[in-house]
Amino acid sequence: MIDRFNIRVYGVLLREGKILVSQENIDGFKIMKLPGGGLEFGEGTKECVKREYMEELGIEITVSELLHCTEGFVQSAFRKNEQVLAIHYLVQSADEITKYETVQETKVGRENNHKFTWEVLDKELLSQFTFEMDREALSSLF
Numbered sequence: 001m002i003d004r005f006n007i008r009v010y011g012v013l014l015r016e017g018k019i020l021v022s023q024e025n026i027d028g029f030k031i032m033k034l035p036g037g038g039l040e041f042g043e044g045t046k047e048c049v050k051r052e053y054m055e056e057l058g059i060e061i062t063v064s065e066l067l068h069c070t071e072g073f074v075q076s077a078f079r080k081n082e083q084v085l086a087i088h089y090l091v092q093s094a095d096e097i098t099k100y101e102t103v104q105e106t107k108v109g110r111e112n113n114h115k116f117t118w119e120v121l122d123k124e125l126l127s128q129f130t131f132e133m134d135r136e137a138l139s140s141l142f
Helices: 045-057 132-139
Strands: 004-015 018-026 029-033 036-038 062-069 082-092 101-105 111-120
Touching: 004 045, 004 132, 036 045, 045 062, 045 082, 045 101, 045 111, 062 132, 082 132
Parallel strands: 004 082
Antiparallel strands: 004 018, 004 036, 018 029, 018 111, 062 082, 101 111
């Protein structure tokens, strides 16, 4: 039974025809997604994506525009009682990324290993994203 919402906020950072993606390994569960994460209580969505970029990559971003918001039902891949709502923003940053690999503890005590890479943004790349919500958001760029 679905009895909780999980609001996720992601930033789409583009540079010279490439997009920044996050390859993650959470206790053996490997995913490819966009940088970002969960909205915290008392936080706005733009604040969330800025915080996530700072935590994960150590860079400041500006949010330029709303790209996509999940319209249909999405069940969490991690917690079967949660419905996921994803918000994707186009973001920009003048900062240089100096750390492309980070490790963070998840809220449920797991370890999340991030590896960030710049990938050519094309339709072939879309099929490699783990979550449909990311594919939907990025398809609007074509």
